[in-house]
Amino acid sequence: SPEERPQFPGASAEFAERLEFIQPQVLAGIPVYRVMDRQGQVIRDSEDPQLPKEQVLKLYKTMTLLNTMDRILYESQRVLLYRGYPLELFMAQCYGNARDPGKGRQMPVHYGCPERHFVTISSPLATQIPQAVGAAYAIKRADASRAVVCYFGEGAASEGDAHAGFNFAATLECPIVFFCRNNGYAISTPTSEQYRGDGIAARGPGYGLLSIRVDGNDVFAVYNATREARRRAVAENQPFLIEAMTY
Numbered sequence: 740s741p742e743e744r745p746q747f748p749g750a751s752a753e754f755a756e757r758l759e760f761i762q763p764q765v766l767a768g769i770p771v772y773r774v775m776d777r778q779g780q781v782i783r784d785s786e787d788p789q790l791p792k793e794q795v796l797k798l799y800k801t802m803t804l805l806n807t808m809d810r811i812l813y814e815s816q817r818v819l820l821y822r823g824y825p826l827e828l829f830m831a832q833c834y835g836n837a838r839d840p841g842k843g844r845q846m847p848v849h850y851g852c853p854e855r856h857f858v859t860i861s862s863p864l865a866t867q868i869p870q871a872v873g874a875a876y877a878i879k880r881a882d883a884s885r886a887v888v889c890y891f892g893e894g895a896a897s898e899g900d901a902h903a904g905f906n907f908a909a910t911l912e913c914p915i916v917f918f919c920r921n922n923g924y925a926i927s928t929p930t931s932e933q934y935r936g937d938g939i940a941a942r943g944p945g946y947g948l949l950s951i952r953v954d955g956n957d958v959f960a961v962y963n964a965t966r967e968a969r970r971r972a973v974a975e976n977q978p979f980l981i982e983a984m985t986y
């Protein structure tokens with residue numbers, strides 16, 4: 740009956756009459772969404788995004804080029820390259836020369852490009868997270884039918900700024916997609932020293948974020964998750980969390 744349910748404003752749940760602490764390690768891990776098997780074959784036709792061949796080739800070429808750029812420039816910016824930022828400008832930024840749009844005022848690999856809606860990278864980890872939420876809130880107030888996507892690593896997710904950003908995004912119902920690349924390391928810190936829970940996706944429900952974990956090496960899985968999260972973030976003014984597992 741309704742009287743038997745707890746009436747606390749801060750939680751909706753049942754009463755429990757047995758003293759029991761929740762043991763994190765007995766909860767099953769969040770599954771890893773994938774579209775392809777290890778041989779690259781689509782497992783379920785219904786999950787195949789049916790991309791035109793040119794787009795698949797563009798994804799493939801961008802990923803191959805990124806590997807080379809990563810070796811030379813330390814870490815390139817995937818989204819910026821995919822959005823067509825010219826290689827010459829990547830190099831100009833790293834040299835801080837006259838052709839660098841930032842005119843050498845930033846550290847190398849801290850690219851930015853207003854025309855491609857790419858906010859300049861900041862060195863301090865995770866500062867982009869609350870800033871991205873602020874931008875998403877501004878978009879919501881302007882009723883702009885757009886969303887923000889915010890990229891960070893699992894190491895950055897340990898910063899206090901990540902907590903502030905997740906909680907503001909959930910409570911202010913902002914159109915934002917948090918995209919965490921979990922590559923197992925923050926420079927030399929392995930995930931076993933970074934956190935003790937089930938990665939980053941498991942934190943999502945605690946904040947009230949719609950959350951998913953995907954195989955970050957499965958380009959169609961990443962595509963499907965990002966596209967759907969973006970669509971729903973705009974349509975519903977809701978924040979989403981994607982954790983892409985990779986190495």
Ligand SMILES: Cc1ncc(C[n+]2csc(CCOP(=O)(O)OP(=O)(O)O)c2C)c(N)n1
Nearest residue numbers: 862863864891892893894895922924925926
């Ligand atoms: C606040 C802060 N602390 C430390 C650093 C130094 N630092 C630069 S990159 C990095 C690791 C980041 O790891 P992660 O967030 O997992 O991203 P990845 O580089 O693996 O994509 C650290 C500790 C920093 N830039 N800012």
